[in-house]
Amino acid sequence: MTQTTYENTDKIRAGLKKRYARERRFRFYGLMAIAISFLFLLVLLVNIISTGYPAFQQSYVKLDVKIDPAVLGVSKDATRDELFKANYARLIKKTLNDMFPGVKGRKQKRALKQLVSKSAAYELRDKVVENPSLIGTTQSFWFLAKDDVDVFMKGKIDRSLPESDRRIKDYQLKWIDKLMAEGRLEKRFNTTFFTAGDSREPEQAGIKGALVGSFLTMLVTMSLSFPIGVLAAVYLEEFAPQNNRWVDIIEININNLAAVPSIVFGLLGLAVFIAFFGVPRSSPLIGGLVLTLMTLPTIIIASRAAIKSVPPSIREAALGLGASKVQTTFGHVVPLAMPGILTGTIIGMAQALGETAPLLMIGMVAFVADIPHSILDPSTVMPVQIYLWSDSPERAFTERTSAAIMVLLAFLVVMNFMAVLLRKKFERKW
Amino acid sequence: MTNLPDTKLPDTQLSDSVVANANEPRGMDDVHKNEEFDVEINGTLGKPFVDNAKMSSRKCDVFYGDKQAIFDVNIDIAQNEILAMIGPSGCGKSTYLRVLNRMNDTIPICRVTGEHKLDGEDIYAKEMDPVLLRARVGMVFQKPNPFPKSIYDNVAYGAKLHGLTNNRSELDDLVEKSLTRAGLWKEVKDDLQKPGTGLSGGQQQRLCIARTIAVDPEVILMDEPTSALDPIATALIEELMTELSAKYTIAIVTHSMQQAARVSNRTAYFHLGKLVEVNDTDKIFTTPEHQLTENYITGRFG
Numbered sequence: 178m179t180q181t182t183y184e185n186t187d188k189i190r191a192g193l194k195k196r197y198a199r200e201r202r203f204r205f206y207g208l209m210a211i212a213i214s215f216l217f218l219l220v221l222l223v224n225i226i227s228t229g230y231p232a233f234q235q236s237y238v239k240l241d242v243k244i245d246p247a248v249l250g251v252s253k254d255a256t257r258d259e260l261f262k263a264n265y266a267r268l269i270k271k272t273l274n275d276m277f278p279g280v281k282g283r284k285q286k287r288a289l290k291q292l293v294s295k296s297a298a299y300e301l302r303d304k305v306v307e308n309p310s311l312i313g314t315t316q317s318f319w320f321l322a323k324d325d326v327d328v329f330m331k332g333k334i335d336r337s338l339p340e341s342d343r344r345i346k347d348y349q350l351k352w353i354d355k356l357m358a359e360g361r362l363e364k365r366f367n368t369t370f371f372t373a374g375d376s377r378e379p380e381q382a383g384i385k386g387a388l389v390g391s392f393l394t395m396l397v398t399m400s401l402s403f404p405i406g407v408l409a410a411v412y413l414e415e416f417a418p419q420n421n422r423w424v425d426i427i428e429i430n431i432n433n434l435a436a437v438p439s440i441v442f443g444l445l446g447l448a449v450f451i452a453f454f455g456v457p458r459s460s461p462l463i464g465g466l467v468l469t470l471m472t473l474p475t476i477i478i479a480s481r482a483a484i485k486s487v488p489p490s491i492r493e494a495a496l497g498l499g500a501s502k503v504q505t506t507f508g509h510v511v512p513l514a515m516p517g518i519l520t521g522t523i524i525g526m527a528q529a530l531g532e533t534a535p536l537l538m539i540g541m542v543a544f545v546a547d548i549p550h551s552i553l554d555p556s557t558v559m560p561v562q563i564y565l566w567s568d569s570p571e572r573a574f575t576e577r578t579s580a581a582i583m584v585l586l587a588f589l590v591v592m593n594f595m596a597v598l599l600r601k602k603f604e605r606k607w
Numbered sequence: 608m609t610n611l612p613d614t615k616l617p618d619t620q621l622s623d624s625v626v627a628n629a630n631e632p633r634g635m636d637d638v639h640k641n642e643e644f645d646v647e648i649n650g651t652l653g654k655p656f657v658d659n660a661k662m663s664s665r666k667c668d669v670f671y672g673d674k675q676a677i678f679d680v681n682i683d684i685a686q687n688e689i690l691a692m693i694g695p696s697g698c699g700k701s702t703y704l705r706v707l708n709r710m711n712d713t714i715p716i717c718r719v720t721g722e723h724k725l726d727g728e729d730i731y732a733k734e735m736d737p738v739l740l741r742a743r744v745g746m747v748f749q750k751p752n753p754f755p756k757s758i759y760d761n762v763a764y765g766a767k768l769h770g771l772t773n774n775r776s777e778l779d780d781l782v783e784k785s786l787t788r789a790g791l792w793k794e795v796k797d798d799l800q801k802p803g804t805g806l807s808g809g810q811q812q813r814l815c816i817a818r819t820i821a822v823d824p825e826v827i828l829m830d831e832p833t834s835a836l837d838p839i840a841t842a843l844i845e846e847l848m849t850e851l852s853a854k855y856t857i858a859i860v861t862h863s864m865q866q867a868a869r870v871s872n873r874t875a876y877f878h879l880g881k882l883v884e885v886n887d888t889d890k891i892f893t894t895p896e897h898q899l900t901e902n903y904i905t906g907r908f909g
Contacts, residue, residue, distance in 0.1 A: 193858060419715045490752035494815070496713060498765040498822060499742035 187417045218405045225586075229579030235367035235380060236322035236330040238293050238356060242272050243315040244305060253312065260306050265298040269320075277352055288349055292356075294321035294380045321369065322362065323378040324573035326353060330364055333572065338554070344572070370580065374546045375562065379573035382566070384584050388539075388554030390461055391530060391588065397465020397552055398472055398529050403522055405469070406476030409519075413477070415506050416483040435474035442471045443538030451539060458540035459555040465534045473523035479521020483514035515603040523596035527589055559585045646877065652896040653886030655875075660724075662707055662744075662826060663858040667721035669702055669711065669880075676702050680721075680882045682875060684826070689848060689857045691888065692873030694866060695798040695903065698877040700860045701749075704828050707858065708744040709737045720740050725826070728798025742769055745824035749831040751811035753803035753818070761803040761814055762786060765822035781821055788819035790847055816847065820855070827851065829859040832865065845870050864904055868892050876900045 246253055249263040249482065273289050274280065277347050280289050297320035305311055305316070328334055329345050330353075340347050347412040373383030409431075417424045446467035450456040456463045487510050495505040511518075542561050549556035557565070559581060566578040608684060656663075660683035669677035677699045684690050685708075686893040692700040702711070710729065711717040723730045730740055742765070753761050762782045764773075772778040782799070786792040791813045795806070803814050812832060817829060829848070833841040848870050861867050869875050869887060875885040876899070884891065884900045 210704070488752075490748060490750055491754065493710070493746075493748055494752040494754060494818075495764075497708070497741060497746035498746070498768065498818065499668065499738050499740075500768055501738050504768065513755065 179371040184455050189523050195365060196323070220415050225579045225582050228576055229581075229583045230576075231331045231333075232370060232442045232576040232580035233367050234364045235369060236327040236362060236364050237319040238302045238322045238326070239317055239319050239361040239363075240269070240272050240276070240293065240297075241315055241317050242301065244268065245271075246312050249305075249307075251312075255309070255312075257306060257309075260309060261302065263302070263305075265301045265305070266295075269293065278357070280348075285348055288346070289352065291323045292349075292352060292576065294323050294378060296321055296378070303306075317376075319365075324571055326348075326473065327380055328572050329421060330362070331523065331576075333486065370491060370577070374548045375544060375557065376546055377544075379569075379571045379577060382574070384559070384562065384581050386545060387557050387559045387581070388584065388588070390464075390545075390549050391558040391585075393461035393549060393552050393556065394464040394468065394558055395526060395530060395592075396466040397461055399522075401469040402472040402476055402525065406473050406522070407480050407518055409473075410477045410480030410484060411506060411511060414481050415502070415510065431474050431477050434501050435478060437521075438534075439471050439532055442467050442539065443535030446535065449537045453485035457553055457555070459545065459557075460553050461549060461556055461558075462552040463539050464536055464541050464556075464558060466484060467539055468529040468532060471532065472529050472533060475525035475528065476518075476521050479524065480514065480518045482527070483517025483521065484510060486517065487513045512603065519600050519603070520597050523593060526592060529583070530589060530592070531560050533564055533565070536561055559588065617720050627658065640845060648881045648883055648897075648899070651681060651882045652884040653890070655682045655687075655885040657683045659686045660684065661686045661726065662858075663722075664703075664706065665722040665726045667703065667706060667723065669699070669706060669720075670718040671714070672716045672885075675880065677706075677880045682882060682885055684856060684858055685873070687856055688855075688872040689852050689859060689870055691867035691874045692725060692858065692860045692877060693867050693874060693903070694877035694883075696862075697796075697879075699880040700875075700877045701830050703877070704746075704830055704858060704860050706824075707826070708741050708746055709826055710741075712737055742822050743820035743824050744826040744828060745822060747812070747819055747827065747829045747832045747876055749834055749836065751808055751815050752871070753811050754838070755802060755804050755815050757800045758803045758806070758814060759799040762817050762821050769822065771822070776858070785817040785821035786814075787823065788820055788851070789813045790843060791817055807840075809836045809843060812836060812840070812844060813847070816844070816851075820851070824855065826856045826858065829857065831860050834862060837882075841866070876903060 248268050251263045370383045374386030376382040495509050545555050547556045563581045566574045662684040667680040694700050706709045871888045874888045874891040876883045884897045
């Protein structure tokens with residue numbers, strides 16, 4: 178007997194080396210997997226941030242505007258309405274012409290006008306309408322520079338290239354150099370990017386419309402999918418009759434819905450919510466409804482798993498003390514399952530936040546310049562905004578695309594952080 | 608959906624011919640070797656009925672789906688007595704205990720027949736509310752199962768649930784009284800806001816007992832309350848049971864024959880879903896009437 182035992186010991190000892198080698202190998206594979214994913218993440222982040230960060234700065238041009246009522250075409254004591262309709266673009270043009278005399282030819286004159294953004298005229302109008310006493314005086318204003326000037330300022334246009342290969346011609350360079358020499362051209366923090374909606378002009382385009390749109394859409398999605406999903410999971414797990422054919426069919430369908438391509442939900446939303454119920458298209462409401470359909474299976478499946486993992490002894494304890502089924506479920510089971518439910522919810526919401534395909538079907542890809550104020554206003558969402566900008570030919574939209582991705586990622590991080598906080602709050606050990 | 612692993616579901620065909628329980632493969636071998644095992648069980652020997660019955664069952668059958676787990680059990684539980692239920696694994700003693708507060712209602716496939724009474728009231732009648740019944744017939748489970756809340760909240764839960772106290776100070780008093788009666792007050796009086804799950808196993812079980820007696824039930828059912836505990840904690844809880852029997856009627860399922868002998872007034876021996884013999888505890892352990900009872904208490908199987 179003892180002999181056999183010794184033989185076994187030798188066998189075990191002989192095998193030990195191999196076992197440890199396998200363990201080390203496995204640990205190495207694990208480390209490699211993490212290193213590779215980390216590397217990809219790093220490349221992605223570095224790429225996005227390096228392309229995107231210049232978008233947080235914007236070039237401004239300082240113009241000394243003599244607010245001449247004659248150029249504006251109004252009298253000294255014009256009404257508010259007249260002031261509103263006055264020709265401010267002409268005033269800006271005249272100011273630039275005065276600053277750079279001797280500009281010849283249509284092409285160059287047009288180029289001169291395009292040193293500043295079109296928005297300069299509107300900005301000037303708002304200032305004058307607000308304060309009519311400015312009329313007749315000379316004021317200095319910082320106006321948004323046109324996107325080409327801005328791109329040049331950020332060093333994206335190489336001065337040494339032959340003129341024909343540059344978007345900024347030699348005469349424009351001369352103007353820019355003069356402005357810089359006079360301290361009339363500088364880069365500042367790009368507030369427009371965070372306060373404006375979309376625009377055809379890159380220097381006027383901002384993320385706020387899409388950000389608010391995404392926020393409202395998420396609000397609709399969250400307030401519909403969380404309660405519906407959790408209640409459905411609670412019912413299926415705790416109250417539904419066991420081994421019932423209908424319950425089985427519902428379960429199979431929920432599991433299948435989780436795998437349905439998201440564009441199909443978009444078609445469903447188009448057919449049911451827009452065509453049949455007449456929900457306004459392009460609105461956060463319809464977006465939220467469609468994304469709710471998409472998120473529900475994820476939340477239901479995760480919530481059911483979380484509810485199932487609550488030890489049955491807790492249910493017995495509550496029932497044994499005379500708690501009713503509903504008191505047991507909502508007093509003990511659901512709170513204990515909450516961390517898992519929240520994890521599922523956040524996964525579903527993150528998916529919904531990044532979703533574009535179903536929104537194509539319900540008109541959320543439209544160009545929407547206004548910032549939505551309610552869930553019924555037309556709006557767009559961030560992934561769609563990113564897609565639209567990435568498709569635009571203007572050079573200045575490239576950096577804005579990356580910057581929008583950064584904002585989307587930040588939105589996601591904030592959302593996840595809130596979920597982690599909530600989860601911490603509900604986490605209990607047993 | 609509620610799968611209750613603590614419940615002993617019979618996993619072999621329990622027919623009238625004796626088939627052993629697959630839970631205990633070693634026991635099965637013993638059973639087959641034991642010729643005396645094939646003794647007929649005809650009715651219950653001893654004295655299953657008493658004059659001052661608190662709870663009673665007549666013609667009790669329990670089915671899990673198609674399988675019958677309990678066959679024709681007739682028994683009374685007397686006022687203020689401690690009734691111990693013993694028997695080999697899978698004999699139906701836990702299942703029968705759960706009949707008494709309708710805990711089996713939570714298992715969808717479980718069906719209970721027969722007549723079951725608490726103070727003469729039919730507990731399976733339509734008018735009987737299981738919530739009220741479980742408040743009157745409390746239960747302590749095999750595995751300590753405190754809620755993942757503070758010690759205070761654990762004890763106060765039942766009282767809050769049923770609205771037994773009018774204000775905070777009454778509730779404080781009730782918590783102190785219940786913990787004192789469960790012999791836990793001295794150990795936890797400074798840590799009432801700490802989680803109940805942080806206590807030791809024995810303390811957790813006493814916390815569960817405190818939680819049960821806080822509702823002030825008439826009957827306490829205990830399903831192997833000490834099987835997960837060490838001997839010192841077990842001794843504490845046994846002592847507690849004896850004290851509690853002055854006020855409550857207690858039915859306890861136990862695997863330990865010594866425990867049954869130490870704490871109970873009467874002992875019931877279950878075998879494969881049948882109630883073989885009920886008698887005063889000293890009689891069961893000294894002069895059992897049935898061959899199976901004798902085999903079990905002398906340790907020939909089980």
